[in-house]
Amino acid sequence: MSMSKDRIGGVLLLVFCLTYGLLSQQITLLPFQENVAFHARTMPEVLSVLGIGLAVLIIVFPGSDKKLELAGYNWISCALFLGLMSLYGLTIRPLGFILSTSLFLMIGFWLLGERKPLLLILASVPLVVLFWVLMTQGLDVFIEPLPAFMKSEG
Amino acid sequence: MLEGILTGVTTAMTPINLLFVVTGCLVGTFIGMLPGLGPMSAIALMIPIAASLEPAAGIILMAAVYYGAIFGGSTSSILINAPGVASTVATSFDGYPMAKQGMAGKALAIAAYSSFSGGVIAALFLLIAAPFLASVSLAFQSTDYFALMVLGLVAVAAFAGKGDMLKALLMTVVGLMLSTVGTDQTQGVPRFTLGMIDLIDGISFLLLVMATFALSEALSAIIKPVNEADRQKEKEASQNLGSMAVSKSEVKEMAPVIGRSSVLGFLIGVLPGAGATIASFLAYGTEQRLAGPEKGKEFGKGSVRGLSAPETANNAAATGSFVPLLTLGIPGSGTTAIMLGALIGYGIQPGPRLYLDQPAVFWSVIVSMWLGNIILLILNLPLIPYIARVLAIPARFLLPFILFFSLIGVYFVSFNTFDIQLMVIFAIAAVTLRFLDFPMAPMILGFILGGMMEENLRRALLINNDSWSFLWERPLTLGILALAAICLFLPFLTGMYRQMREKIHPKATTGE
Numbered sequence: 001m002s003m004s005k006d007r008i009g010g011v012l013l014l015v016f017c018l019t020y021g022l023l024s025q026q027i028t029l030l031p032f033q034e035n036v037a038f039h040a041r042t043m044p045e046v047l048s049v050l051g052i053g054l055a056v057l058i059i060v061f062p063g064s065d066k067k068l069e070l071a072g073y074n075w076i077s078c079a080l081f082l083g084l085m086s087l088y089g090l091t092i093r094p095l096g097f098i099l100s101t102s103l104f105l106m107i108g109f110w111l112l113g114e115r116k117p118l119l120l121i122l123a124s125v126p127l128v129v130l131f132w133v134l135m136t137q138g139l140d141v142f143i144e145p146l147p148a149f150m151k152s153e154g
Numbered sequence: 155m156l157e158g159i160l161t162g163v164t165t166a167m168t169p170i171n172l173l174f175v176v177t178g179c180l181v182g183t184f185i186g187m188l189p190g191l192g193p194m195s196a197i198a199l200m201i202p203i204a205a206s207l208e209p210a211a212g213i214i215l216m217a218a219v220y221y222g223a224i225f226g227g228s229t230s231s232i233l234i235n236a237p238g239v240a241s242t243v244a245t246s247f248d249g250y251p252m253a254k255q256g257m258a259g260k261a262l263a264i265a266a267y268s269s270f271s272g273g274v275i276a277a278l279f280l281l282i283a284a285p286f287l288a289s290v291s292l293a294f295q296s297t298d299y300f301a302l303m304v305l306g307l308v309a310v311a312a313f314a315g316k317g318d319m320l321k322a323l324l325m326t327v328v329g330l331m332l333s334t335v336g337t338d339q340t341q342g343v344p345r346f347t348l349g350m351i352d353l354i355d356g357i358s359f360l361l362l363v364m365a366t367f368a369l370s371e372a373l374s375a376i377i378k379p380v381n382e383a384d385r386q387k388e389k390e391a392s393q394n395l396g397s398m399a400v401s402k403s404e405v406k407e408m409a410p411v412i413g414r415s416s417v418l419g420f421l422i423g424v425l426p427g428a429g430a431t432i433a434s435f436l437a438y439g440t441e442q443r444l445a446g447p448e449k450g451k452e453f454g455k456g457s458v459r460g461l462s463a464p465e466t467a468n469n470a471a472a473t474g475s476f477v478p479l480l481t482l483g484i485p486g487s488g489t490t491a492i493m494l495g496a497l498i499g500y501g502i503q504p505g506p507r508l509y510l511d512q513p514a515v516f517w518s519v520i521v522s523m524w525l526g527n528i529i530l531l532i533l534n535l536p537l538i539p540y541i542a543r544v545l546a547i548p549a550r551f552l553l554p555f556i557l558f559f560s561l562i563g564v565y566f567v568s569f570n571t572f573d574i575q576l577m578v579i580f581a582i583a584a585v586t587l588r589f590l591d592f593p594m595a596p597m598i599l600g601f602i603l604g605g606m607m608e609e610n611l612r613r614a615l616l617i618n619n620d621s622w623s624f625l626w627e628r629p630l631t632l633g634i635l636a637l638a639a640i641c642l643f644l645p646f647l648t649g650m651y652r653q654m655r656e657k658i659h660p661k662a663t664t665g666e
Contacts, residue, residue: 005590009587012587012590013324016328023346023348030341037615038620043611047331051324054327058321058324073378074377074379081376082578085369085574089574113550114550123551139203
């Protein structure tokens, strides 16, 4: 049995459905709920059976035999961007919106090949400041613009 | 009905709402034109902004973005042969050859006139069909709604295409599974929260849409290596459009095509799950057959009919897909599923009651469709040479911005940094599944309908004293479920029938 794209996807989703099915058994039920026709576990149980069944069907009868080809794609860039997004989530509060977002964009442009420092700054900082002004003044959505240590007391 | 139309006109024609229509059309065209980003991402990116507006204004903005994005998608199909979404693939069959012959401006104009006509005619059908269907569906009960949702989910998978049905069904189930995360609505029991307080309220719909569409589409563009020759082609195409004039004979040729494709597109759009892609291909095929052997040969080489038919049909179908959303509260496509999520976010439950309880929202959506189409024609068409320059902006600047807008859009709603981390996890899963050719739209549909489906089923069981007999005792429920079963098994049965025929008459099918 060779591993086509469909089969790999099927296996991954089978693992997901099995985990979901196992976790569904941990949903707590009150004693009187165990004998009713529909309780908090009913839908998850039905779904896990359906999911497992469909995943097995895909593995056994894949729709296409297209093989997985990983070569020729920028996987490293993608991984770096995922890391960058996660880092952005961690820094948006301590560094403030303007600094964290400007850094996020500048690193992003750099990862995709832009190397001119002036362009990196000009394409990010003014737009981030403008966006912050639009959000706070135009849509009344306030977000702390500066790092925590630069905030004025009181 | 006249009173309703007037309500819609007065709501939609306020200066601020008109501004939203114009902005929405422009922003939608801009986003739709970016290769890889389609109407679903465009609407998803607008949700955080729409959430801060009045419901009618928010929906008007999203409807305008939707139309703009479809138009933008057609533009990139015609200019650089890069359809952002499946529904504009058929547009590129004749639009791109026309552009290659130096008639890009004309192709864009034909596409714009066809989209406009398709949208306007279909909005007229919607105007008639929606109130009628809404009044009929007032008689629907929980059991019927449950059955309708099953039909909607099954239909999406059934129309997914040969070999993809099982994948679409599985993705629907995955969406349903994700909808069960969080506190159980009736019993207050936490489910699949993994002990995390951040998951007690479940997964945010906006977060899931942004991660699986906007983020994963931008990341997919990062993964694919950029071809410099293609970039050059995009740059040139965005600068040399040629004349936009359409001759009288071309208008004569387009008129009957538009008429037929509007009706076809609308009817297919109304069917849950079928949507704009099937409508555009079907209209293209129909017109090719109707054109006769002589004109039929021009298809694929820059035919006016071949460009007009799919453009009319995909816009008509986009309008048609609002019928089940507005009247039954059941989205027929991924895009309307996002709209449904946004409406629920406003505390509005689409369905037959929407027509009675929120007439301003109901009618202003319909009126805004006309407005959106008019704006697209009178504003976007002359501006297209300028908007098309977006194709020349380097991807290295555009992609980080798309990622930023997606992340901040979700963060600005919850102000919870956990959401950004959750988005990253979903984005990894979505990129992987996209790479393995698993569709995302059925998952979103499953996610949106999951909660409602469970609630309706639970209510139906409660009314029927915990008996499942309602599934076969109520004729309407049984009828809808039977239709769902037909949708589910028809592709298998036709496949088996074809195989059997091949075995019996091998020569006839192989053409020997």
